[in-house]
Amino acid sequence: MAAPGPRRGRRASRAGQGHTITSGRALPYGLLAPILIFECVFVLYPIVRGFLLAFQNTSFGLTKWVGVANFSQMVHDAFFWGSVRTTLEFTLSMVVIWLGLGLLVALLMNWNFKGRSFFRAALALPWALPDVPTVLTFTVMLDPNFGVLNRVAAWIPGVHHDIKWLTSPTLAFVAIVIMVGWKGFPFFGLIILSSLQGIPDDLYEAARVDGAGPFQRFRAITFPSLIPTLAFLSVLAFIFSFQQFSLIYLSTGGGPGTSTSTLSVLIYNEAFQDFNYNYASAVAVVGLALALVGTLLFVIFERRVARARMSAGSEI
């Protein structure tokens, strides 16, 4: 199924040559060429193009090189800094919520109970629900007039049921965090759970023999064994939250003000509402730099997890 015709042909001819060393060395590059060309055309080339756009300005169909003008505009733009702040607050909130609740769920599930497989499947559901229906559902649940979340919130003493979630800056941010948090924490719980199950049982047995209580066992065994996984997952959570776009954009559009405007949302609004492609590209350069930092962190932490896993002799 995955065998494109030409490749089979090449294999046959190589068999005819009797597996020479040179043809063997060329093979990786033959396989590489299609992917590399594809990714260069659809990813690298646009990145370079976007980079150039950031140093240009277009008015009345005329494109001029303007040096760093877009960047100096950015430095003085309160909207840009507001978005940077929102991005940081949002990614940090997501890392804490996804990992914190994920850890709780994983600990809660780390025993043999009835209905465990059902529970696992249920936990993967929010992650599998596409963004658009998620936003539609939360929009309905958060509706100031008929929203069911207001009915639940009104159970708290002193809270009235007419909370206008998406029109107050603070509440809009909270609403986004609830929605994105709901979508991600069960997934992180599943990953942490599989890592929990890799901790050898004899460690716990030994601790029990030594008389350690459940809390001590968590502090002395569970948590230290999880640290490499948790460190790696916090990088992953940073990356995933940095990638969020449709959930935020479709529910608030970034507003009110910059309260929910992450960098992705800012870029989209600059490009497709204000039609300021050049300024949007300058902001995207900053975003790409952040993505590069994320990639480097990912590589570093992934190596650490691999090393820890190897020394622990367990598999995740």
Added chain:
Amino acid sequence: MTEPAPLTAGQRPRRPAPSRLAKRIGRYTLLVVVAVVVLFPVYWMVLSTFQPEKYSLTYPPPFFLHGFNLGALTSLFEQQPIVAWLAHSLLVSVLAVVITVLLAVPGGYLLSRLRWRGSGVFGFLLLFTQIMPGAMIVVPELQFYRLLNWTNNLFALPAVYAAFTVPLGCWILKSAFDNVPGEVVEAAIVDGTSRIGVLLRILVPLSRPALTAVVVVAFFVSWNDYVFASAFITNRGLYTAGLGISTFISEEDIQLYQLQAAAVVFSLVPAALYMIVSRHIVRGLTAGAVK
């Protein structure tokens, strides 16, 4: 560590069975709470679709179904070109899946079993593509598509999705290929199998769950996209389902319950896919995420 030890040890024999039972009940209660939190929005989406109008647009909204109303669904299909939109999404997603599989199978092999110069740089490039948010390149990508006259073209749109799913597919397949025992591969090579033969006749058949995961993930990403579809497709007749349905959010004359019907319909395809391969997805996603 040593000090509280005798204390706990002394308590243990005295702890009666009922406390264990209480602990179990406590754990089950917490599990039920988690399950309710996790499933509630999905439940609400389905509930609001079938809730008769007079109940869905009142305060307080009832927690349970009061009757069964198909009005939201039928009016959705009568008033909106939802079937065409769904067909567009299906076409785009399937094409993206095909490109992804064709490129990710050799890509995973390149990262896993082959030794060659530049594999480190290649891996980093793939990782960066995977990590970069789509919104960062949507502007230059749009300009590129305009240059080629590829906007409003449902056959061109999948390419940009595949650009993002190929790297993920490569990583998922790499970890699957890594897990195939080395002896199996060596035995095949001794038998005279070429390295392409190793890939197609040994590694791929032994990595079916991972391949399923790649198909599902690529499908989900494409089915789910909003950024690129909204930029590249401006002709309402060519909208993908996600794009079309998302326009309902800002439309004033659409009723809330019709929104929910649209959400349910849109989720059905991924949900069906999910039911069929749920085990593979969880395993594949975690493999892709952790490796």
